[in-house]
Amino acid sequence: DGGWVRPRETVNEEVLSWGARIPDWSQDIDMPRIAAMGRDAQPGLLIVDRTVHGPYENYQTPEQRIPEKQLPNPWESCMTLATNWGHVPGDTYKSPGQVIHSLIEVVAKGGSLLLGVGPKPDGTLPEDATTRMAAVGKWLRKNGDAIYGTRTVGDYHQGNVWFTQKKDSSLHYALVTIDTKNPLTSVVTWRNHVPKKGSKVVLLETGKAVNWSVDKGALTVTIPASVRAAMGEQPALAFSFIPE
Structure with missing residues (x-):
């Protein structure tokens, strides 16, 4: 995870924004061999090659953003309910409406939405998170038919x-x-x-x-x-x- 090991030519603005030091040389972990070994051991294995992309990834995972348009391949927007992936006291949370709007846009564009929620040190979820997820769930109970199991249309x-x-x-x-x-x-x-x-x-x-x-x-x-x-x-x- 994190895309730290990568060919130099795949470094883009998104990668640089993560703040990690990027070596001046290309890194290689022999993805052809790793992918072949993994799929031989587990034929149903799904591989996400992060921002490197290539023939070994089964789906793409744009992080904290939604693609501008429909993509021709499987994808999943990875977004946080608050600002951070982990629990941060006093963090700013998205409203239920913001989450629902993002979900609608993602599904209409043919993707899935991964919503990250960081648990507290005792393993429980913050009330700010659970109340928002409950509100999203309440909306989905009435309107989920327009979301679950649907497909895209051309003029979306x-x-x-x-x-x-x-x-x-x-x-x-x-x-x-x-x-x-x-x-x-x-x-x-x-x-x-x-x-x-x-x-x-x-x-x-x-x-x-x-x-x-x-x-x-x-x-x-x-x-x-x-x-x-x-x-x-x-x-x-x-x-x-x-x-x-």
Whole structure:
């Protein structure tokens, strides 16, 4: 771990930002031999070659960031719930909304999210961490169908709306992130991802259908005031629909 042993030509800005001393010569640990030995002993072995990349890695692990666009290979964003990987008293934690927004973006781009939480010296997790994870879990219990087991779509992002689909493409999902810049309003709009004529658009939070209309390729979904009031402050909404 850490990518300390590496060919010199693979050193980039991310590697330099770690602060470790980088030798002026290329380092070699004979990855072809190590990978062959590991996979011979354990055929299901997964190798992550960090920022070196190459033919021996099964997936990539961008750290503390989300790739700018979808990647053509398996990947996982490794991010911390607080600022540090280990427990630091008084650390600054991400809000549940920030975590949910990151999760939505990662999944819409085809990745997985690894969320690091540092335990206290006694092995327990800080309350700041558990309350946030509980809030994320509460959101996922209602909206998880738009996240778990889904696949990417080509046009996956429009403003504060992200899109996923079921593995068999029978249902598409629109996930709308909500924050101070994008507050919840009575209507939500997006383009191109249009429901099949005569079908329903379902708000996953309530499990109920909402009114919708299409005009020149633009879909408008109406959220009644009573529903908005009952939902309270939500970091994101998820809708499901049968695609056209």
